[in-house]
Amino acid sequence: DTGVSQNPRHKITKRGQNVTFRCDPISEHNRLYWYRQTLGQGPEFLTYFQNEAQLEKSRLLSDRFSAERPKGSFSTLEIQRTEQGDSAMYLCASRTPQGGVHEQYFGPGTRLTVT
Amino acid sequence: AQSVSQHNHHVILSEAASLELGCNYSYGGTVNLFWYVQYPGQHLQLLLKYFSGDPLVKGIKGFEAEFIKSKFSFNLRKPSVQWSDTAEYFCAVKYSSASKIIFGSGTRLSIRP
Numbered sequence: 001d002t003g004v005s006q007n008p009r010h011k012i013t014k015r016g017q018n019v020t021f022r023c024d025p026i027s028e029h030n031r032l033y034w035y036r037q038t039l040g041q042g043p044e045f046l047t048y049f050q051n052e053a054q055l056e057k058s059r060l061l062s063d064r065f066s067a068e069r070p071k072g073s074f075s076t077l078e079i080q081r082t083e084q085g086d087s088a089m090y091l092c093a094s095r096t097p098q099g100g101v102h103e104q105y106f107g108p109g110t111r112l113t114v115t
Numbered sequence: 116a117q118s119v120s121q122h123n124h125h126v127i128l129s130e131a132a133s134l135e136l137g138c139n140y141s142y143g144g145t146v147n148l149f150w151y152v153q154y155p156g157q158h159l160q161l162l163l164k165y166f167s168g169d170p171l172v173k174g175i176k177g178f179e180a181e182f183i184k185s186k187f188s189f190n191l192r193k194p195s196v197q198w199s200d201t202a203e204y205f206c207a208v209k210y211s212s213a214s215k216i217i218f219g220s221g222t223r224l225s226i227r228p
Binding site: 012031033035040041042043044048055056059099102103104105106107108109 | 119147149156157158159160163164167205207209210213214216217218219220221
């Protein structure tokens with residue numbers, strides 16, 4: 001068990017560019033979550049997958065954001081036409097399919113800076 | 116609305132002092148409660164969790180938390196802190212009606228050696 005991994009760890013981009021982040025969950029974890037964390041705040045939920053199905057999206061996830069998990073394993077989060085307000089840490093977490101066990105395991109995050 | 120409040124934004128203690136960090140959540144039915152910790156430069160790690168049963172929950176590194184249902188609280192405690200406890204602490208709640216975890220804004224703990 002190598003834990004949740006995220007790539008890249010840091011991304012600097014110019015306003016208006018598109019960026020894509022990747023998350024590899026713990027193997028056999030069928031549930032995957034994306035969160036966004038800004039300075040001085042706790043993580044805020046963005047979206048959630050169970051296997052390949054995207055089951056919930058936050059209102060924070062504007063039309064410029066899209067997430068996929070095509071084969072039910074890794075996931076990608078794409079932000080189109082980035083804005084300075086998108087600068088944040090993007091966190092991925094995964095969870096076992098076992099019923100009643102709700103703890104989520106977090107990755108190291110991808111820090112996005114939009115200049 | 117479902118929410119979590121952490122009242123202390125920054126706590127500064129000396130080594131060996133006792134710690135209590137407050138956490139309150141809004142009413143929303145059955146809950147699972149968590150405390151996560153983020154050490155400098157590291158990712159979020161689970162400190163302890165409450166799902167059911169004994170409301171006094173023990174976690175790693177000597178931390179414990181007490182679920183008081185009547186007060187909608189889940190305060191984190193440690194009888195004697197160490198310099199290595201310097202970190203940011205996040206209280207979080209999962210309501211049974213939802214799939215996501217809702218986090219508080221965090222409490223930064225600084226320990227004077």
